[in-house]
Amino acid sequence: MANGYEINDMAKEESWRLFRIMGEMVEGFDGLSGVEPAVTIYGSARIKPNDELYTQTIEIAHRLGELGFSIITGGGPGIMEAANRGAAEAGAKSVGLNIELPVEQACNVYATKVITFKHFFVRKVMLVKYATAFIIMPGGLGTMDELTEVLTLIQTHKIKPFPVILYDSKFWQGFIDWLHTTVAPRNYIAIDDFNLLRVCDTPTSVVETVQQWYIKQEVAGQKALGHNNGAGL
DSSP states (O other): OOOHHHHHHHHHHHHHHHHHHHHHHHHHHHHTTTOOSEEEEEOOTTOOTTSHHHHHHHHHHHHHHHTTOEEEEOSOSTHHHHHHHHHHHTTSOEEEEEEOOSSOOOOOTTOSEEEEESOHHHHHHHHHHTEEEEEEOSOOHHHHHHHHHHHHHHHTTSSOOOOEEEEOHHHHHHHHHHIIIIIGGGTSSOGGGGGGEEEESSHHHHHHHHHHHHHHHHHHHHHHHHHHHHHTO
16 A cells, blocks of 8 residues: 555656646647648558558648648658658658657658657647648558547537548548448437548549638638628728
8 A cells, every 4th residue: 555655756746747748738839830731641650662652642742742731740650751751852841740659769751840749649639730631541540540539629629620531442431331331320420420521542632622621711711801801990
């Protein structure tokens, strides 16, 4: 049984942990200031450079970079490396939000701005906070976790309904079918929730989806600003 001194030491350690978390938050906010507009790209860390998906990810990030979007990734290898590479080659801001792991993960060399986090949840906040669109390339459990988190944040109105793009319909079709045939019939999700997803099979369709949505939001914002200015005259 823990004595009073041990309990007090544990309480102090938890208090200092909160300060470390706050410090990571501040570092993330400061480091990513001015990165918008940005697109976050998720996907498998296990994809190799000779994989077609790697090449397609480079093209997506490069073309978005040329349009003025920063590219944000988790900073690792695979899809993340390809996305940072495409952004860097386009001369765009290429952000890698790395994470400390038991087996050390070095950030890929194509990220021109690197922030390393100790806590997964702080890193996940930063991956979402500055994005105006989310591109979900094929991946495993980590990618699925990030996809469902983004959808939940939009569904619960914690973030704006930004485009959530699933790349490669063949890869994602089983997941989409399961939502339609198993989850929706039990009323675990609403049919309208499917409107949160866009499925694309080419880099061109991804880039056009992001660009069209962004332009639409800019026009809507300008109209709202003009209306408010007019109301004050």
